[in-house]
């Protein structure tokens with residue numbers, strides 16, 4: 665039990681993480697520009713549902729606001745085709761009670777910036793440097809520092825909140841898999 669809360673959360677969510685990675689099929693989806701756009705549309709809906717719920721449950725705007733990625737998704741979709749963002753499909757908002765659940769859900773979104781760097785480099789190679797990449801190129805050199813600061817925040821969570829964080833982390837991976845792997849929006 666001396667493992668950090670982050671290490672325990674990674675362990676608790678490992679199977680759900682592997683299922684998402686296995687089923688996402690991101691290389692095939694970003695192979696064409698319409699496929700890339702459809703993936704961004706799905707991600708946009710997910711962030712539109714989760715970011716307000718996380719913000720409300722965490723109640724720490726200075727920490728959370730710089731981590732919001734809805735503006736980057738909207739910038740990419742606007743550059744690709746001027747889609748009206750609020751008309752795009754979104755899943756149901758999650759129920760997150762308190763900071764433990766908020767950090768468990770946010771763990772999934774913050775972790776996706778690590779995998780996202782791999783996907784962003786692939787998309788740039790495939791479609792050229794002119795392709796809109798605000799979401800996937802995202803944080804650049806700030807990626808590592810933001811991830812470390814997030815882990816520290818997680819490790820400072822009181823033990824009584826740990827179970828809520830694990831449950832929300834698993835639920836968020838499963839919701840993302842259900843939302844991203846289902847049909848196009």
Ligand SMILES: C=CC1=C(C)/C(=C/C2=NC(=C\c3[nH]c(/C=C4\NC(=O)C(C)=C4C=C)c(C)c3CCC(=O)O)/C(CCC(=O)O)=C2C)NC1=O
Pocket residue numbers: 670674681684685688690771772773774775776777778779780782783840
């Ligand atoms: C859809 C989004 C999506 C989500 C929801 C997601 C979640 C997480 N990814 C994490 C780490 C990494 N993930 C990948 C690559 C992919 N992961 C994937 O799920 C897909 C699809 C990938 C594709 C490239 C990489 C190279 C690392 C860095 C490994 C390192 O440097 O240690 C962590 C953190 C795990 C911890 O606690 O340490 C979480 C929570 N990642 C996503 O892309």
